[in-house]
Amino acid sequence: MGRRATAVLISGSGTNLQALLDAARAPDYPAAVRLVISNRPDAFGLERARRAGVPAVVVDHRAFETRADFEAAIEDELRLAGIELVCLAGFMRILSAEFCARWHNRALNIHPSLLPAYRGLHTHERALADGAAITGCTVHFVRPELDAGPILMQGVVPVLPGDDAEVLRRRVLEVEHLVYPRALALLAGGRVRVEGERVQLIDEQPGERLVLHPAFSAPPFTRSHRG
Ligand code: GRF
Numbered sequence: 001m002g003r004r005a006t007a008v009l010i011s012g013s014g015t016n017l018q019a020l021l022d023a024a025r026a027p028d029y030p031a032a033v034r035l036v037i038s039n040r041p042d043a044f045g046l047e048r049a050r051r052a053g054v055p056a057v058v059v060d061h062r063a064f065e066t067r068a069d070f071e072a073a074i075e076d077e078l079r080l081a082g083i084e085l086v087c088l089a090g091f092m093r094i095l096s097a098e099f100c101a102r103w104h105n106r107a108l109n110i111h112p113s114l115l116p117a118y119r120g121l122h123t124h125e126r127a128l129a130d131g132a133a134i135t136g137c138t139v140h141f142v143r144p145e146l147d148a149g150p151i152l153m154q155g156v157v158p159v160l161p162g163d164d165a166e167v168l169r170r171r172v173l174e175v176e177h178l179v180y181p182r183a184l185a186l187l188a189g190g191r192v193r194v195e196g197e198r199v200q201l202i203d204e205q206p207g208e209r210l211v212l213h214p215a216f217s218a219p220p221f222t223r224s225h226r227g
Contacts, residue, residue, distance in 0.1 A: 007081065010036060035078070038056070039060060045089075071099045091109075100143055104141075122165075134157065150197050151199060157171050158171075
């Protein structure tokens with residue numbers, strides 16, 4: 001099977017896009033990033049795509065009267081590029097039920113929390129306000145409900161004393177960059193089945209859908225209970 005043609009949809013900095021571009025440089029990676037679409041002309045991710053030699057287009061939502069017209073323009077780009085899989089990576093527009101249906105089980109999103117906790121925005125502020133001891137990120141299939149859909153992979157991140165939202169955001173991003181390429185590799189490699197809105201991997205190994213932030217293997221996480 002050839003590499004699966006993948007589009008990454010962004011709105012901003014595109015560090016997750018970068019992680020996918022970097023992973024896809026490996027010759028045995030089962031997906032190839034063939035197109036980047038941004039709804040914002042100033043998204044730095046467009047520059048990342050250009051540097052990687054990947055076609056990058058702007059589909060500016062402000063240029064369209066309706067969401068249907070905006071999505072039709074995105075669909076045209078996806079079709080022209082022969083796209084099979086879609087990764088949302090910091091794409092800040094809500095997609096219609098029709099779009100989600102067309103890309104059913106072929107579109108992934110990454111969200112900076114351990115879903116189903118903290119759907120929506122300001123996930124790190126909310127985790128800190130709750131005094132959570134762990135947080136993380138989730139790669140899930142796209143459904144019409146915001147930040148919902150079968151969970152493919154999660155990354156777990158400790159909340160450390162003195163963290164503010166910015167520090168926590170950066171720590172979560174580190175694990176996002178590990179999780180998204182692995183999750184896409186599972187999907188593109190044909191390992192993923194969705195049954196009853198739950199993900200099952202073919203020949204799933206224990207822990208295959210879980211990534212621990214590297215902090216978990218460094219002190220103080222390796223100390224015994226006596227300290
Ligand atoms: C990430 O935190 C992602 O989980 C969320 O938006 C952010 C995008 O960051 N959906 P980047 O543009 O990939 O750096």
